[in-house]
Amino acid sequence: MINPPARAFSTARPASSLRNVAYGVSAAAALGATAFVAQPVHLDAGARTIAARYGIMLYDSKRRSLNIFVDGVSRQIVGKIISRFEERGYKLVAVKSVTPSKELAKEHYVDLANRPFYPGLVDYITSGTPVVALVWEGKDVIRQGRRMVGATNPLQSDPGSIRGTYAVSVGRNIIHASDSFESATKEIGLWFNEKELSSYEPIAWPWIFSDN
Template sequence: MFSNSLRQGLRTASRQSARAFSTIPARAAARPSLGAGVAMGAAVAGYAMYEVSKSPLLLESKTIAGEKGTASERSFVMIKPDGVSRQLVGKIVSRFEERGYKLVAIKSLTPSPALAKEHYSDLSARPFYNGLVKYITSGTPVVAMVWEGKDVIKQGRRIVGATNPQEADPGSVRGQYAVSVGRNLIHASDAFESATKEIGLWFDEAELSDYEPIAWPWVMADN
């Protein structure tokens, strides 16, 4: 109902704008009337409201990835087959736990080709895309996780390290354990939008736990 009335308002504003502009003499066409400007402004504003209403990510700051910039912010982290095969799962989990972040979901699975392709869809034009999908679905499982806490997306990427292990900071997961960019052990969401997409892709909302670790206030409080 809202969208129908909004469309009608846009059409009315557009007609008013067109009439206003059509009555301007040719020599004054470069200076539209105030009424035309108001009508055009109303049309633009109305259309912007309509577009925002169609996108819950723009309309609401809280998604399945929590609320950006708060202690409820969440990130998707995946230990890849090489990390699992090298038995580094416990060490990687410890990095996030020791920093103070909360594990709200974890599971081990071998991704289907469809899941892997969707997860890496932003890389589909890259020459290594098919090889990456084949590797992730090769049979050795991955460990998919959701971590929660203040600034966990940005800080999680720091814990993980640069995509190319040769450029990763010493002490990061990749800086300590990886050598080749093709076997860089782990994936972590790089933005709130990608965290929202990836968490929703790998987990149902019912799989995400809602609890408070005993030390949570000592880690996340701002005083």
């Protein structure tokens, strides 16, 4: 069990006795969920996580943070990037346009604080052009989202990835994506408050994520 910041979400793994069942209100209650599951989803064999607090029950379903930085916004390709994730079947949980403060930018990149490019990076994303912050949810979304975004250096990104399609410079690589569950938990808590995260189930999800 990972204990996220107060403003972030939480997850819990289902008990082994609940594997291979359609999760409903009773199962959610047994697992400590605080939100109602509108439409149960049948879970097949495999690793499972439950975004219990928001009632989304789908194995390997973890929320991730995704920020389209100022060069992506300035180039007016926000819609194209969002379409990549929607067309694959991932669910948009939250989105907003933010002009970051210095404090927010520094905290977002705190792990790079000792790097020589850190001050320039903070100045870059606080230059006045907004950042589009998004949260996505779906099966294996953290790992697959990173593959869709591409390598940090666009010149090393696979053709067809977002950076491999739209970027050539590591200093203007369009987009940031959380690289782990822990970083996604932290970053969602930085960019969003709890009330800004939606809970719903797209009608096509059972068709998109079923393994049988």
